[in-house]
Amino acid sequence: MFQENTAFNTAFSAEAENGYDESRRHFINHAGRGLLAVGVASALPIAAAEAHKAAEAAAPPATGPLDIKLPPLEAPTDPKGADPFNPDAPDRRVGYALVGLGHLTLNEILPAFGKSKHAKPVALVSGDADKMAKVAKQYGIKASSCYSYQTYDKIKDNPEVEVIYIVLPNSMHHEFTLRGAKAGKHILCEKPMANSVKECEEMIEACKKAGKKLMIAYRIQYEPLNRQVQKLVRDKTYGATKMLQMMNTQNQAHDQQWRHKKALAGGGSLPDVGLYCLNTTRFLLGEEPTEVSAQIYSTSGDDRFKEIEENVSFTLRFPSGVISQCMTGYGSFNNKSYTVYAETGSIEMDPAFPYHGLHQERIHAPDGKQMKETPNDPGKDQFALEMDHMAECVRQNKTPYTPGEEGLQDQRIMEAIYQSARENRPVKLPAVAKIDAFRGEAPKDEA
Template identity: 40%
Template sequence: MAHITRRNLLVGAGAVALGAATSRVQSQDPKPVGWAILGLGNYATRNILPNLKHCKHTKLAAVISGTPDKAKRIAGEYGLPESKIYSYDDMARIKDDPDIEVVYVITPPGTHAGFSIRAAEAGKHVCCEKPMASDSTECRAMIEACRKVGTRLQIGYRCHFEAHNLEAVRLCRSGALGQIRTIRSEHGFTMNTDQSWHSKRALGGIGAISEIGIYAIQAMCYLAGADPVSVWGTRDKLDVPRFKEVEDVNHFNLFFPGGIQGIGSTAYSWNANNFRVLGSRGTLDAEPGTPYSGHRYRLNGQEMTIAPNNQWAEQMDHFSECVRDPSKPLIASGEMGLRDILIMEAILKSADEKRVVNL
């Protein structure tokens, strides 16, 4: 495997454009791909498991959990026999379960690398929630683990499959806004307790910039249609216990080829969910821009009407199709996840060294 540098990784990730996820191609193999859901927290139980019934190429094959009672209850709700319930401790047994082809890792970010590598070592394809991992070293280890056994790795970037964000990308690509000059984005939420896993570096990863600021970084990249060549950033936090281990407020600039500039902010101490694209011939405002539902988009001040779609079913079916067809390009690859963590690390380096950092 060629050595992955920050620069060639960024260039490679940029080549994977936000795809036309809504135009699914029927798999040559009509058999749905079996997925094991690893981690049964709120996101899994409220957004992933309920939407499996809307998938065309994906089915639930097993659950993997560290909470036996919850696993048994969820398995019962979805008609799984007890033989399809695995624990974190004995998940190596999934290697002998041919019904499981994909493991979807939906746990706190600090555990992503460990679980993803274990799933790959069991010979399974991996879909891992964002952010990909706690640092770029872990990201590379995940990519290598899948490469070694010949399985595929997708990151759970749902906005690449969501109708409003897809329309925003179409508008940027079509020239409707003219030449894109600036992309602004703020994403944050208020973390009120130091008991949340978000406040623990070992579980929550870098902090707000990786957990919620990732939406701003992602939006800038897919709206610009490119990867940044350099970054500038700041870091700040309130002097309170919940921010002892993790990042709170980060402001950052991403500099793209062609003069496009991204201006972003993220925090665990205020709420925001928006992006704004400023072009030479028009403006696109999105607030909220990347929610689960309830998007509001305005083109040159006029409210847009965009039919919603099922972003979770689209995301899962896309990966199932990629599993069935190894030649099918991934829309949200492990390399893209690594790219984003490298951008975050460069932002923090910029903040510490008080200079622009090249990628």
């Protein structure tokens, strides 16, 4: 099974060696505690210090939530400050294995564990043993919990690993999900779920057969500002939604990265960044499209787009009459935004899809006078939020909000988008009457 991937090791050591934003939370917290302990010990009389130690030793271990409450610092008229972070104790957190050590894992996912309440990294899987050894030392992961792609199946013997987070090129999601489920682990898989409807269906079936959960990493569905937009749309705060405009473009490096290889990526801008336009539209409305129409084109003379498409423009029609116009591209300046147009107001997210620095603006006219509102960005780490949700689903035996069925539905629609562009005609989709038909239990919004 692994033979096809070993041939790609050279290309996939495309797991880039660039630096990453290292989380300092663990170091600062522990260093701070250490300095405080030295100061207290030197100040206390010996007898008091011994009594303090005896009391600590006699205290029963904490078994329930470790929530700490503090009195407010603000007057009732001022905005309320944040509550204490209150993470689980390390021995109560869900252990994650990270498969693939590229940009996303090193720059975003591993640092996000420092902001996670319920998850911790306990294992690594990579085709680059030297890089993996360095990362393991940086994050305190045991050498015995580091695996190659060939020895990945041995992860079944590691009781610390409860969830496998697959962060690999798209073509590898299918195989490593099947192998991970067979090893008896829950799966969190990056988007797009896979390269075909058939692969998605097999991933869902493998996890069901193993009795394990499968979640697709649609981080936008867990991010607070985007969840605010969903609530405004669903509550019809500005009346019925009439149309949406979605755009996600970026200008990629001129290199031989795996995203430019159809065998590895499955497609070009559509399954990578265009998927945000598709999935976010479905997330906001709760409806499923009944028709798609699309155009695909690439600019001439650009070697990056010999195998995959550069630009896709597609329109989604919904049962309520709403139309979402979406544009995505791999060769134009970075633009990651969308606007919801409703009867009495509009909601703009610009930017909407990056990992950090999101911005929302609402325009409406109560009493006939136009008004702008800009809610504060809570600044939550999107990867910590989705990993914590998966951890809670494991602990509480719940279906993830974005299960495999959600990824399968997007794959069906993307295949219809490609068909529409190829045949130069609209393509009908099966009607789905239920709202949020492919989602599980929604995450709890934090205050």
